[in-house]
Amino acid sequence: xxxxxxxxxxxxxxxxxxxxxxxxxxxxxxxxxxxxxxxxxxxxxxxxxxxxxxxxxxxxxxxxxxxxxxxxxxxxxxxxxxxxxxxxxxxxxxxxxxxxxxxxxxxxxxxxxxxxxxxxxxxxxxxxxxxxxxxxxxxxxxxxxxxxxxxxxxxxxxxxxxxxxxxxxxxxxxxxxxxxxxxxxxxxxxxxxxxxxxxxxxxxxxxxxxxxxxxxxxxxxxxxxxxxxxxxxxxxxxxxxxxxxxxxxxxxxxxxxxxxxxxxxxxxxxxxxxxxxxxxxxxxxxxxxxxxxxxxxxxxxxxxxxxxxxxxxxxxxxxxxxxxxxxx
Ligand code: OAD
Numbered sequence: 178x179x180x181x182x183x184x185x186x187x188x189x190x191x192x193x194x195x196x197x198x199x200x201x202x203x204x205x206x207x208x209x210x211x212x213x214x215x216x217x218x219x220x221x222x223x224x225x226x227x228x229x230x231x232x233x234x235x236x237x238x239x240x241x242x243x244x245x246x247x248x249x250x251x252x253x254x255x256x257x258x259x260x261x262x263x264x265x266x267x268x269x270x271x272x273x274x275x276x277x278x279x280x281x282x283x284x285x286x287x288x289x290x291x292x293x294x295x296x297x298x299x300x301x302x303x304x305x306x307x308x309x310x311x312x313x314x315x316x317x318x319x320x321x322x323x324x325x326x327x328x329x330x331x332x333x334x335x336x337x338x339x340x341x342x343x344x345x346x347x348x349x350x351x352x353x354x355x356x357x358x359x360x361x362x363x364x365x366x367x368x369x370x371x372x373x374x375x376x377x378x379x380x381x382x383x384x385x386x387x388x389x390x391x392x393x394x395x396x397x398x399x400x401x402x403x404x405x406x407x408x409x410x411x412x413x414x415x416x417x418x419x420x421x422x423x424x425x426x427x428x429x430x431x432x433x434x435x436x437x438x439x440x441x442x443x444x445x446x447x448x449x450x451x452x453x454x455x456x457x458x459x460x461x462x463x464x465x466x467x468x469x470x471x472x473x474x475x476x477x478x479x480x481x482x483x484x485x486x487x488x489x490x491x492x493x494x495x496x497x498x499x500x501x502x503x504x505x
Pocket of ligand 1: 209210211212213214215221222223224228242245293294313344345346372373374375376377397398399400402416417418419457
């Protein structure tokens with residue numbers, strides 16, 4: 178983990194925590210992405226090799242985000258449900274980073290969390306519902322539809338369409354409250370903390386730029402993203418986000434409390450899984466789910482391929498008939 182080098186004017190994690198201690202920073206607004214949950218066992222999207230998009234080549238997608246695009250999902254839902262089966266956060270437990278967010282709330286410093294994640298792990302860590310907006314929706318309460326690993330079909334009034342969970346796909350609108358909350362929270366923020374996101378997907382990717390320039394921004398991520406580093410009061414904490422947030426807690430003098438909040442959150446989740454008699458020990462891997470979806474899609478394409486050949490043959494016969502007539 179590396180942090181920005183100190184210079185007399187440039188803030189560092191130490192000067193930020195000193196401002197928190199003397200009450201100059203009271204209200205921290207947080208933006209998180211998939212990197213926050215990788216240590217809970219959920220792959221992110223865009224990391225080379227380990228990210229989800231790198232693992233979908235067998236599906237021969239027209240572009241990596243296709244399974245999460247509403248128009249693609251409507252005609253080819255298999256990739257989405259294959260990924261959903263493997264990436265569903267059913268038995269994932271909160272990581273230290275999620276616990277750090279709960280710690281901020283316990284200590285009265287948390288303004289609000291904008292989460293791009295659909296795993297609900299901030300809430301599992303103890304963050305209250307009213308303090309977090311899952312901007313891309315949430316998996317919570319979608320278990321039975323997803324765990325079959327097949328495409329659930331809507332049977333209501335003989336509909337027969339594909340069931341779609343309440344997560345926001347590309348091409349769909351964000352929750353109605355997002356724009357107002359963003360404006361309100363950014364105008365009140367004393368600090369913007371950005372964790373584990375590539376800042377590649379709008380409109381969340383624009384949030385750090387919208388923050389008034391006098392308000393400091395802290396990035397905790399493996400790499401520099403967006404326009405971080407372009408402002409005098411940016412602090413870059415590069416490396417693993419659990420390490421970076423542990424360091425943040427240590428500088429706040431809250432390292433031990435963070436470990437307690439984390440362990441309690443993990444125990445709570447374990448008890449919940451046990452209570453619900455939840456055992457997904459035999460869950461298929463992402464690779465297995467992708468291979469099975471690829472096979473199903475090939476079979477489907479095989480049928481249409483056969484259909485195409487039949488039509489080609491039919492057309493060829495017709496053409497031959499026309500040519501023969503002309504020749505008479
Ligand atoms: P990405 O996969 O695009 O970015 C994750 C970022 O976290 C990258 O910059 C990684 O380097 C970093 N990272 C990964 N693991 C980390 C770790 N343990 N510690 C520190 N950094 C780590 O994920 P998002 O930015 O969340 O949307 O993606 C945004 C949206 O794109 C998602 O919500 C999803 C996706 O397509 C939809 O599906 C609508």
